[in-house]
Amino acid sequence: MASHPITILNTIYEGARKLLTEAGYPDGAGFPKLEIIYNTDESHRMVAIAIQQMWKQALNIDVTLSNQDWQVYLENESRGNYQISRAAWIGDYLDPNNFLDMWLSDGGNNRTGWSNREYDESIAAAAVAIEKEDRFRYFQRNEQILIEEAPVMPIYTYTRVYLIRPSVKGWDENILDQHPYKYVYLEDDTVKE
Numbered sequence: 001m002a003s004h005p006i007t008i009l010n011t012i013y014e015g016a017r018k019l020l021t022e023a024g025y026p027d028g029a030g031f032p033k034l035e036i037i038y039n040t041d042e043s044h045r046m047v048a049i050a051i052q053q054m055w056k057q058a059l060n061i062d063v064t065l066s067n068q069d070w071q072v073y074l075e076n077e078s079r080g081n082y083q084i085s086r087a088a089w090i091g092d093y094l095d096p097n098n099f100l101d102m103w104l105s106d107g108g109n110n111r112t113g114w115s116n117r118e119y120d121e122s123i124a125a126a127a128v129a130i131e132k133e134d135r136f137r138y139f140q141r142n143e144q145i146l147i148e149e150a151p152v153m154p155i156y157t158y159t160r161v162y163l164i165r166p167s168v169k170g171w172d173e174n175i176l177d178q179h180p181y182k183y184v185y186l187e188d189d190t191v192k193e
Helices: 005-022 042-059 070-079 097-103 117-128 132-149
Strands: 034-039 063-068
Touching: 005 042, 034 042, 034 070, 042 063, 063 070, 097 117, 097 132, 117 132
Parallel strands: 034 063
Antiparallel strands: none
């Protein structure tokens, strides 16, 4: 049976408090201030505020927030001019590689400064693997490396909720959440006896 999210979060916080104490910052005392940058969007601001409040409450760590317009944000992220960046990625094709090749050492989307040769080699091996099971084994190794080294902290997934009548046709779920209206139509949903 799966654990309750609050139980999981409390376990994570306990581990974080232990690591803070081991690093010489018991109860967050003396821990340097951190800054989270995020691009202008109300939902991004809400995520940053939630992190700020949770880290203060659970770890006694002070976090400042820096709202930046898109171009300034991208420039700072590209130059590595940040401590923590609230970032996002929406997959554009259905394959684990869509999210994993982002972290290649020389990848254009890797604005973390993180690099791992084994990770790069595993992504390259997955690219030429013929069997799906082999590809997925390489990808699982990549996921393990990401978990162990934590250059990123995934915290949520975008979701959409729709209320669509059964008579709406051509509205198909897809990873990009794009629905060209030229393919969407209404079918008569009246029951004829």
